[in-house]
Amino acid sequence: MGKALESIADLIKKVDVVIEVLDARLPSSSSNHQLQALRRTKPWVKVLNKPDLADPAVTAAWLKQFKSETGVSAVAISAKKQLEVKKLIKLCKELSPRNGRLGFPTRVMVVGIPNVGKSTLINTMAGRSLAKVGDKPAITTVNQRIELDGIVLSDTPGVLWPEMDDQEGAYRLAASGAIGANALDYHTVGLFAAEYLMRRYPELLKSRYKVAELSESPSALIEEIGRSLGCLIAGGEIDLNRASEAFLRELRAGKIGRISFEEPSLSQEVDS
Template sequence: MSIQWFPGHMTQARKKAGETLAVADVVVEVLDARLPQASSNPMIHELRVFRQRPCLKLLNKADLADPEATKAWLAYFDAQPGVKAVAISCKKASDVARIPGLAQKLAPHRNDAVKPLRLMIMGIPNVGKSTLMNALVKKKVAAVGDQPAVTKTQQRIDISNRLTLYDTPGMLWPKIDHPIDGLMLAASHAVGINAYIDEEVGTWLANYLLEVYPKLLMARYGFATEGMDAVGVIEAIAKKRGCVIKGRGGELDMERAAAILILDYRSGALGRISLETPALRASRQAELKAAGKLPVNPDLAVDDGKA
């Protein structure tokens, strides 16, 4: 299954972002802490490297992610030149309050009313950019919704005479080369619902959870996972939650059960889960390379050593 989603407004958003980046000092890239590299848009990397801008990577939703995996990602990103990474929850005022100071350290020459610090907030859809903007400004200035691509236009906000923010629409890239990236993005609600089928995404998620977090499945749904495959997990959830298709003789509604699993992952009801680690991503990349399916964009790998 290859998941692709690139609404028309994203082309214009990319062009506008490139223009604005010329006057910004620091790129603040908001990532999903559960899939930090998969939720990092390679176009953002290309734009900021071209303009030679430092990057503050915010691993948002860290309260939903596996803390050990997050620790590994922070070390990975911090090892890159011009990059500082921090794990946060945009819903926590204390976390958001740290961001201007962290960004300031990446651009120490912009630190007064004559040369105010100019931050460009970037990221893929539905990672929390609008929530971050509203928290930074301390009032609602950006639309927040539970569907990706709510924000479609760029805006500038002068917080003070020393700090300016540029908010950009969520941008994906035209072709998601890594199939598992597409599945992770769909599971995490970063692509539109018309771009994927719940049962296919849920089955992939169930397989991953069986391999990495089987105890969380057992704790949430109350069934033993030993000897079970991904389809069996979806079937078991359907039975536990009474997901049947009306008028079909008790036939299980696998699509509805898969949607329940996905929602429980997204909300954190399943527990703290990360869908990738630097080591796991490198392993997946090696498998693609061996199969002759290596993505053409090196920024989809974790072993390229580039910021």
């Protein structure tokens, strides 16, 4: 077991409920599967965060799949929305074995890979702005307990790296913005995202870029986008890297529409 996982395993032993934050657009690639081995009998809540950016039908299918796992609760809520986060706090209390025992607040910890919204969630839970947590795996030793109504929460989440052994998963993480721009170059990721969107969400692309028909290939689409956004270099050529960067920025901000990058196993029907 790696050091980060080891320290998280130790902390998990000391809490009543674990909140695992996932990105609703890619709940599998944004999870660390080694973490699942630590679940055992501990109540576990999977929060599908950023649901405002994900395809609602696909999110519903993910929730159905997760809820069928033993010991797992799953909710799709935005970490930015106080009312939704309040429901999560209530759920944690209900799941705690200490529920209702006077003087025994529910001990909760938040875990997840970088950029899924852990700090946002902790801030909303705390009702105030705490320092942004670094992206280093593991846990800072100096952390503070936040005492809320019936809940004790550490202000520092458990951070684990995503697993990058699957190349498709790495591309999805990069397309969503979960891993930094330096990990893979913009054009490669842009081409991956363009190919996926042309196949899975062609109507959203047509509507965003106001075209009746899509370009014949992902590279032609990126060129079109680059041309329309004025991403040019000397001689009138398209700057493909800048065009891809602009396309990815739009995609990540939800400007193209609500997009999910992966669906649960094909045996699960997507309710639309």
